[in-house]
Structures are given as C-alpha cells and as structure tokens.
Amino acid sequence: MSFSPVVPLSGYAGWSFLKRTMESQKAAYEQNPALKRDEDYFRAKIGGIKTAEALVSDKRLLRVALGAFGLSDDVNNTYFIRKVLEDGTLKIGALANKLADKQYAAFSVAFGFGDYSTPRTQLSDFPDMILKKYRQQEFEVAVGASNSAMRLALFAERELPALAGKALSEDGKWFTIMGSPPLRAVFESAFGLPSSFATLDLDRQxxxxxxxxxAMFGGDSVSQFADTGQKEKLLRNYLVRSDLASSELSNMTKGATALQILQQRQFGAL
Known part of the structure; x- marks a missing residue:
C-alpha cells in the first residue's frame, strides 16, 4: 500500500503540521512504487525523444512531462500540447505566449523543441531536472487530495519567490499572478476579494x-514575497480565510439539510 501525505488539521494549524513533517512525508511518498516506475521509464526513454510529435505520441512520457508543470489534465489534448511545444516561446505569436497560464510557456521552454535546433531532452541533466519537478508536483497533488487549500499554498510557496526574482516590471509580475489560476486563487482569498473580482477589467484588477x-504588507510590489516573512504572512491569511470559508459552507450545508429534514417531518405530520 502506497503512502499518502498526512494532513490531520485544516487551516494554518494543518499547514504548520505539514511544514514540520514535510521532509519525512516527502521521503516516504517518493518510495511509491508507481512513482519510481514512472521515473525509471522517463529516464530510459526521454533521451530518444527529439521532436514534440514523438513526445505526445508516448502517453506515459507525456504524463510525466506535463505532470512536472502541473498540466496533467492536458494529457489527452495532444494536438494542443504539440502546438505549444513546436511553437516554442521565442517566435512572435507563439501559442504559449498567448495563453494566460504561463506554465505552458515554462513547459515549452524546458523542452526546447520549438526554440532550438537541438532540444533540451538531449542534455545529460535533463531527466534529473524534470523528475525533480515531477516529484514535487505529484506530492502536492497527493496533499491536495486531502486538502485542496494546502496544495495551493504549497504551489504559492514554491512559485512566489521565483516570480519575485524575475526580471519583469512589478505590473508584469502582478499580471503573471492574474494569469496563474493557483496564484490568483491564493491572492483573491487572502485579500478577501469576491468571486466577481475576476470579471473586472484587468487594469482594475x-x-x-x-x-x-x-494595506496588508505595507508595499504593493510582488518582489516583497521573496522575503520569507511576507510570504508566510500571505499564506497564513490565505489559509485562515480559506478554512473559515470552508467552515461556513459546511455549516450552511448542514443547516440546509437540517431544514429540509424538519420540513419533511412537518409535512408528514399534516
């Protein structure tokens, strides 16, 4: 029986537990036989892949490749993924550059099919680079099976410092957050923004x-989240608000069920 990450509590208390036990939990999870078989297959086969067509033709390789970038849901969208890879990111009008979710661009850059005469699959350290990302993503997916808010928090914890350090304008970094569904969800929840927020004009957002x-951090830059304290404050606010919203929804559901039972009993008594 394979190991599943343990998240016994919700909210920030659950996050604190997960952080304390992260290394041991990840080590145990990575002993998963299915995960090891996927890694062995990827190492054995990826060096022979020199085109996007070859990659999307091997569903098992593609699943690992997409999984490393959190794009597993696209494993059957082979025409779309092939186009993303073959266009690369250096050409004007490349598909990955047009997509709001910048994970597609990161995926295309990592494999290099559309940008270089020799793809990056031919580099000796390529399997290690992709599989490190794959293991992390798979662990986050497994955590998300127990608590979806924790999965988003793990994603934000990993991606925010990288985004903060990029050579982009601060507005460009905010637009990147808006284009990343997981990061957008974390910020919208942490800031207490309504679900209608996403319908506003991008400049208003x-x-x-x-x-x-x-108002919350004393500055409006994304770069501030390279600081561990600022990042943790954001995640704490997100997890507290997320847990509260989840509890309120649960109470509303329980209340509606109780009311329905009461009404049924009253109707039966007539």
Missing amino acids: LFFLKDKAR
Missing part, C-alpha cells in the same frame, strides 16, 4: 490587488 497588498 491590478489596481485592487496592489491596493490590498499595500
């Missing part, structure tokens, strides 16, 4: 995100 950041 940018204004409100920066305004909320100033």
Whole structure:
C-alpha cells in the first residue's frame, strides 16, 4: 500500500503540521512504487525523444512531462500540447505566449523543441531536472487530495519567490499572478476579494490587488514575497480565510439539510 501525505488539521494549524513533517512525508511518498516506475521509464526513454510529435505520441512520457508543470489534465489534448511545444516561446505569436497560464510557456521552454535546433531532452541533466519537478508536483497533488487549500499554498510557496526574482516590471509580475489560476486563487482569498473580482477589467484588477497588498504588507510590489516573512504572512491569511470559508459552507450545508429534514417531518405530520 502506497503512502499518502498526512494532513490531520485544516487551516494554518494543518499547514504548520505539514511544514514540520514535510521532509519525512516527502521521503516516504517518493518510495511509491508507481512513482519510481514512472521515473525509471522517463529516464530510459526521454533521451530518444527529439521532436514534440514523438513526445505526445508516448502517453506515459507525456504524463510525466506535463505532470512536472502541473498540466496533467492536458494529457489527452495532444494536438494542443504539440502546438505549444513546436511553437516554442521565442517566435512572435507563439501559442504559449498567448495563453494566460504561463506554465505552458515554462513547459515549452524546458523542452526546447520549438526554440532550438537541438532540444533540451538531449542534455545529460535533463531527466534529473524534470523528475525533480515531477516529484514535487505529484506530492502536492497527493496533499491536495486531502486538502485542496494546502496544495495551493504549497504551489504559492514554491512559485512566489521565483516570480519575485524575475526580471519583469512589478505590473508584469502582478499580471503573471492574474494569469496563474493557483496564484490568483491564493491572492483573491487572502485579500478577501469576491468571486466577481475576476470579471473586472484587468487594469482594475491590478489596481485592487496592489491596493490590498499595500494595506496588508505595507508595499504593493510582488518582489516583497521573496522575503520569507511576507510570504508566510500571505499564506497564513490565505489559509485562515480559506478554512473559515470552508467552515461556513459546511455549516450552511448542514443547516440546509437540517431544514429540509424538519420540513419533511412537518409535512408528514399534516
């Protein structure tokens, strides 16, 4: 029987437990026989893959490749994925550059089919690079099976420092957050923004995100989340609000069920 990550509590208390036990839990999870078989297959086969067509033709390889970037849901969208890979990111009008979710661009860059005459699959350290990301993503998916908020928090913890350090304007970094469904969800929840927020014009969304950041952190830059304290404050606020919203929804559901039972009993008594 394979190991599943243990998250016994919700909210920030659960996050604190997960962080304390992270290394031992990850080590145990990575002994999963299915995970090891996927890794062995990827190592054995990826060096022979020199085109995007060859990659999407091997469903098992493609599943690992996409999984490393959190794009597993696209494993059957082979025409779309092939186009993302073959276009690369250096050409004007490349598909990956047009997509709001920048994980597609990262995926295309990592494999290099559309950008270089020799793809990066031919590099000796390529399997290690992809499999490290794959193991991390699979662990996060497994955590998400117990608690979806924890999965988003893990994603944000990993991606925010990298984004903060990129050579982009601060507005460009905020737009990247808006284009990343997991990061957007974390910030919208942490800032207490309503579900209708995403329907606003992008410039209005940018204004409100920066305004909320100033109020909560004292500054409106994304770069500040390279600081561990600022990042942890964001995640704490996200997890507390997420847990509260989940509890309120649960109570509403229980209340509706109780009311339905009561009404049925009253109707039966007539």
